Amino acid sequence: MIKLELDHRMKRSMLDQLVDQLKKYHVESRLESGETFPDYQAVATANALDELLLEDAYYRLVKEGYLRHSKDRFTVFRLPFVPLESIRTKTMYETIEALQMAPSFVTLRVEFLPNLPSIFNAAIHPGASYVKITRLYFADQIPLVYIESFYDKPLFKGFDSLDFMQLKVFKYFQDTWQRRIGSHHQTIDIVQAPAAINETLNQPLDASVIRFVSETTDQHGDILAHAIIHTSMLYAIESVNLLHPETTAL
Amino acid sequence: MLFIKIDKRLRKPYYQQMAESIEQAITDGVLKDGDYLPKYKEVADFFDISIIVARQAYDELEARALIERIQGKGTFVKHRPVITLPLESLYDTASMFKKLGYTYDRALRMIDDVDEGLYLRTIDTADGYVIAHQKWWIYQHVDALLDAIKTQDGTFEMLESIVSKPLGRLENKLIPRSATGVDAMVLGIQEKTPVYFIRSFMYDIDDALILKAESIFTAEYLKFEVGHD
Numbered sequence: 001m002i003k004l005e006l007d008h009r010m011k012r013s014m015l016d017q018l019v020d021q022l023k024k025y026h027v028e029s030r031l032e033s034g035e036t037f038p039d040y041q042a043v044a045t046a047n048a049l050d051e052l053l054l055e056d057a058y059y060r061l062v063k064e065g066y067l068r069h070s071k072d073r074f075t076v077f078r079l080p081f082v083p084l085e086s087i088r089t090k091t092m093y094e095t096i097e098a099l100q101m102a103p104s105f106v107t108l109r110v111e112f113l114p115n116l117p118s119i120f121n122a123a124i125h126p127g128a129s130y131v132k133i134t135r136l137y138f139a140d141q142i143p144l145v146y147i148e149s150f151y152d153k154p155l156f157k158g159f160d161s162l163d164f165m166q167l168k169v170f171k172y173f174q175d176t177w178q179r180r181i182g183s184h185h186q187t188i189d190i191v192q193a194p195a196a197i198n199e200t201l202n203q204p205l206d207a208s209v210i211r212f213v214s215e216t217t218d219q220h221g222d223i224l225a226h227a228i229i230h231t232s233m234l235y236a237i238e239s240v241n242l243l244h245p246e247t248t249a250l
Numbered sequence: 251m252l253f254i255k256i257d258k259r260l261r262k263p264y265y266q267q268m269a270e271s272i273e274q275a276i277t278d279g280v281l282k283d284g285d286y287l288p289k290y291k292e293v294a295d296f297f298d299i300s301i302i303v304a305r306q307a308y309d310e311l312e313a314r315a316l317i318e319r320i321q322g323k324g325t326f327v328k329h330r331p332v333i334t335l336p337l338e339s340l341y342d343t344a345s346m347f348k349k350l351g352y353t354y355d356r357a358l359r360m361i362d363d364v365d366e367g368l369y370l371r372t373i374d375t376a377d378g379y380v381i382a383h384q385k386w387w388i389y390q391h392v393d394a395l396l397d398a399i400k401t402q403d404g405t406f407e408m409l410e411s412i413v414s415k416p417l418g419r420l421e422n423k424l425i426p427r428s429a430t431g432v433d434a435m436v437l438g439i440q441e442k443t444p445v446y447f448i449r450s451f452m453y454d455i456d457d458a459l460i461l462k463a464e465s466i467f468t469a470e471y472l473k474f475e476v477g478h479d
Contacts, residue, residue, distance in 0.1 A: 084337065088476060186477050187474065187476075188475070190445060191444050191469070192443075192444050207428060208426045208427060208444035209444075210424070233427075238421060238424075
């Protein structure tokens with residue numbers, strides 16, 4: 001049974017506290033997608049909580065993509081695992097489409113920078129200028145991926161006439177320069193995301209996220225983009241290895 | 251003490267100068283993982299500053315996980331170089347670490363019968379640092395594995411023990427997770443610290459399940475890499 005505790009000294013509302021704890025249970029439990037989430041009435045009784053408050057918390061989880069509701073029960077929702085092949089070569093839009101979910105994004109910010117952030121270990125080029133686009137990607141309207149992308153400014157022709165809020169950047173590069181994604185080279189680590197990012201991704205404020213530090217090259221191996229990508233706990237990577245049948249001694 | 255620098259002519263708070271100079275020494279490799287740091291009193295006497303200032307500097311470094319205070323022993327540098335591993339070849343961590351030049355040990359902590367197989371819990375260390383806490387459910391080659399455990403004194407190579415016929419596919423699923431209770435304790439990290447949770451399924455060539463595993467890897471000094479060579 002789920003153990004829930006409310007701290008009345010906290011500024012966070014009781015509903016938010018319950019939602020945070022239920023999300024943690026969702027992530028940490030071994031429940032698979034489609035399995036029944038513990039009945040909210042039983043959970044309310046066991047924890048001496050108001051049933052209506054808990055019901056509200058369950059509906060918040062439905063709205064945020066953690067649970068599904070059908071008939072009288074709530075079931076766990078987890079995304080299909082994202083194949084490794086996809087994160088090597090596809091755009092985020094295509095990756096979400098390949099999961100048979102509806103992709104969409106909102107552009108949160110467009111900025112100009114003189115240098116790339118130090119996380120990329122890139123050399124400083126005097127006179128260089130980068131465009132930084134911060135976007136939030138959704139799968140079936142669930143916020144999944146927070147991306148800060150960095151592009152060389154000269155890659156955008158007719159800069160002022162471009163609508164960066166809507167622009168599909170890699171498609172634009174392909175149409176304008178005939179440069180398409182060759183591959184992404186990414187390092188993956190798990191970090192505690194800044195609270196603002198967790199909030200955007202509808203996660204508990206202290207949750208862990210997968211962070212990709214990514215360098216995208218075109219078909220000739222020339223750099224096309226850099227990105228820092230934070231993905232929610234609902235997103236996970238599947239790395240499928242097909243071992244050679246004769247591989248017996250590993 | 252040479253690596254601590256406090257310049258009283260500067261406006262910057264002493265504790266900040268002290269913390270920054272220690273951090274610099276760690277980054278430059280002057281101080282290495284496990285190196286002993288002087289007591290507050292020694293620092294305070296040497297620089298003629300208050301003990302509170304020295305403690306404040308250590309507090310800040312500890313909060314950023316650069317040093318570790320061990321009750322009754324002292325304060326030590328905690329700085330392990332980050333290891334980057336290819337995610338694609340995450341099928342045999344022991345071999346992977348050995349190839350990179352680390353010693354790798356897998357110690358058995360628990361063994362139990364489960365339906366149609368065996369349940370094991372292991373703790374893996376690389377160069378003496380606990381790196382993974384793993385749970386295994388083995389469905390085939392159980393006898394071979396038990397023999398290996400008997401003969402190898404609790405430390406053994408999982409795959410070498412169970413592979414007697416060609417392997418088929420292996421699926422790894424990487425899921426972000428914050429460390430909880432037992433895992434945090436075993437890995438020697440704080441609860442809620444980010445960890446890699448990896449669920450693996452290994453099949454034989456006829457696509458029958460050989461084993462499944464749930465592994466918690468510390469994210470503190472481990473990274474994965476995906477992409478072109």
